[in-house]
Amino acid sequence: MNYALYMPNVQTPSLTVDVDSDVSIVQQIVNGLRGALVRGDLAPGDSLPSSRALGRDLGVHFNTVAQAYRMLEAEGWLALKRRAGTVVRERPNPALEDAENLALTDSFKKELLDLRTRYQALGVEREALDSALEDLIETRRISK
Amino acid sequence: MNYALYMPNVQTPSLTVDVDSDVSIVQQIVNGLRGALVRGDLAPGDSLPSSRALGRDLGVHFNTVAQAYRMLEAEGWLALKRRAGTVVRERPNPALEDAENLALTDSFKKELLDLRTRYQALGVEREALDSALEDLIETRRISK
DNA sequence: GTTTAATGTACATTCATCACATACATTGAC
C-alpha cells in the first residue's frame, strides 16, 4: 500500500512508502525526505510533521518515522527537539578530501553498474535504461 | 577484506567481496557474477567453481556461495547439478509485457534518482556524478 | 507560575534474514 505526504513548498504529494518493497521502510522514508531536501522542496526553517502524524499518514509506526528523522539528523538535515517537533536545518554541503571524493565516486560507479545490470538482466531494453540515464542528466542540467 | 576469482574468459580478476559492505555477501556475489554473465565474461557452457572452492577463495562459507548460485539459477543463468558442478546456461533475455516493462523502467528511474541523491548529499560534485552517468552510457555504446 | 498535552527518546519484543555449521543425498570418476 502507498500513502502520501504533502510538503509545505510543493503541490504534488511525495513520500510514498511501499511495504512490499525490498528496501526497508526507514530507508524509503529517508530516501524520500532526502530527495525533497536536496531538491529544495523542504527548505531550512520548514517544519516536518511529527513522527506520530507522519507515521499515521504513511501507515507505519511512529518509531519507524522517528528513526528516519534521526538518520537525517545525523546527516545534518534536520533538528529534532522534544515537543517543538522537527525542523529543517541550514546544511552546507559537506567538503570532502580528494581521497574520499574518489572513493565515493568509485562506489557510485559500482552501484550504478550493478543497478543497470540488474534491470538489464530482468529484460528491460538497453535503450530504455540509457534514456533514463540521459533524462537524469538532462533534468539536472535544467533544474540547476 | 577482498578476495578475487579468475573467470575463464577474462584475464583480470573479478568478483570481490567486501565483508564490511552494507550489501549482503550473497548479493555481492550475485551482482558480481551477474555482471560477468551480462558482459559475456561467463558464457554458456562455462563451468563455475564449486561452491566450496569459490567460498574458500572468497573467504566465506560455501553455503553462502551456494545460495548465490541458486538465486542465479532461479534467474535462469545457471544450471546446478550435484557432483557435476555449476554450468552457465543458454539464457534468452526474458520477454516482458508492456506493463511490466513500464513498471520496471519506473523502478529503475526511482532507484537511480535515489542513488544519485544519496551521493550528492554525501558531498560528491554534480559533475562527477554526471560524468559517471555519461561514462556508463558511452561504455555500453562501445561495448555493444 | 502551574498544568497539560504533544513531542521526541529509550528500551523491550517479535519476527525475519544473514552467514555459518553440520549432516545428508546424489552422482560422476576410477
Place this chain on the structure above:
DNA sequence: GTCAATGTATGTGATGAATGTACATTAAAC
C-alpha cells in the same frame, strides 16, 4: 561397485527491522 566431490537440507547464533510501551521534556494554554 566404491568413493569422493558436489549440491541440498536443516539448524543455530547474531543482527537488524518494525513495532509496542513507557518515559522525559517542553511549548502552549490558562
